[in-house]
Amino acid sequence: MTASTQIVFRRARRTRSGLGEVWADILLLAPGCGFLLLAMVVPVVQLGLASLGLFGLGRPSQFTLDNYAQVFGDSLLRGGFFFSLRIALATMVVSVVVATLLTALLQIDFPGRRLVSVLYKIPLVVPSLVAAFLVLTMIGPGGMAARLLAPLHVTWPSFVHDQSGIGIVIVLLWHNIPVTVLIVSAVAAAIPRDLVDAARNLGASPWRVFRHIIGPLCAPGISAAALLVFIDSFGTYAIPSLIGPAYPRAISVVMTTEFLQHANWGLASALGVVLIVTTAVVLVLYYRLMARLREQAPA
């Protein structure tokens, strides 16, 4: 529905109905939105309070800033935060670049394209732990890659439990590139054919069509996908806990260890608040950037 028809609709409804319609909306929205609102607000409030030592589990309630002092003072925790940030940024950048190229490739008509468009969706339904296992059997120590390269006397580098976190990024990429391709190709599929045909008829090369028409029209989809990839990689637990290094440990791993093994919900909550704030900052930056891009774009 376009914006203009929506306005016509809205006017018609409003004059005809009034209060009854509003109640119908509220009744319809209550189950889904009500549930999500409750499931978001209560845990976040609980985290905020527990991080300040208030109403925490298993400890007397007393206001304190110790948890935050520890988060910013402890080099182990700080290291974990930056490790997670690095992993998330690397995954985001590589995902977006590779996925954009792959989407462009999938727009070319070649035999077997339909098959590839099904195959690439496999990681979408593979649980992240299974993905970690699959990638491990391929590139881990004694994995397929190492076995195949052994006769050539090439030593395969170890990507597991390594300080750089490359192994974690590879698993995250295996999972996230297909998601990004899916989102970007849905956006690309919505581009009117006429526009591309017109440009081609007027003599634009495929590259110019990509640069000036498809690229700009896909930009909102690409940036939204980038955001999702960043958030998913930033908060991932299973993969770094399995194949991450002993130091630095990802912030999610530190957090989970704190409350599962040390029952230190206060510190875990403070880390959670830091994670939420970081994510919020990224979201605000994203919306600022998008707004600026929209302003610059010719009408």
Added chain:
Amino acid sequence: MNTFWFIRSARLRWLLAGIVIGGAAIVFVLPIGVAILWSLVDPAVGWFPPDVLPSSLSFANWRALLAVPELADDFTTSFTVAVLVTLLCALLGLPTGFALGRRPLRLRRVLELLVLTPLMMPSVVLATGLGSVFIRLGLGQTIPGVVLAQTVVVLPYMIRIVAATLGGVPQDVIDAARNLGAAPLALTRYILVPMVVPGLFAGALLAFIGSLEEFILTFVVGMPTIQTLPMLLWSYLGGRSSFLTYAAVVSLTLLVPTLTMLFVVERVLKQEYLAAGFGKA
């Protein structure tokens, strides 16, 4: 699917097809083949580097895991929870998806943002918050607790897919049918249901898959009483010491149903709905 450009030379097209299909096979299909081999490795012989293929195969690992109740129990738990999550998502998501997809709403942007929040919150934070709240409410280590926790992260996909599906039914078609004298029942039977069923079916399957593969929330809320297949896999991969052969068996137990569902959905599903579910903004 759109085609934006063509390659004239047939040889180049086949070359491109070969590279892309080969690459996709290596990246997406080969690992599953290797997992199958790992699950069939004979424990008496093993599969050590530099052998590219195991020297002997057996069903010993499958028999060993089927002999203890753990795998079957976790399988039952996983699938029971997945069915419950799907039902709850349908119950909560259908009315809300309908309102977001078809009704003029004043606060649409805010509501859409609210639906997206669970996806924009790092999952470990959600797990910590919900985990401590659920322990307080006595929902920790219970099936209802796990179902509610998983619903939080799966419901957004359901609502978005329902909204996209219902919103995609053109008003003209409904108006035309009414003008031509279709009764509400006939309208529903011949117009609405056929247009809407594929999307709703896809939403349900994605909710089901989403529940099956969810790990961190289930882990924090359910552990150690409630154990699902991903949690069993976690214990074979890292927790207890690594048993690649058993991990392969558990992985395949999870992969066979989810991959089957993917191929079913892929046939009935328009890409837009899938993308809507996965957070196309």
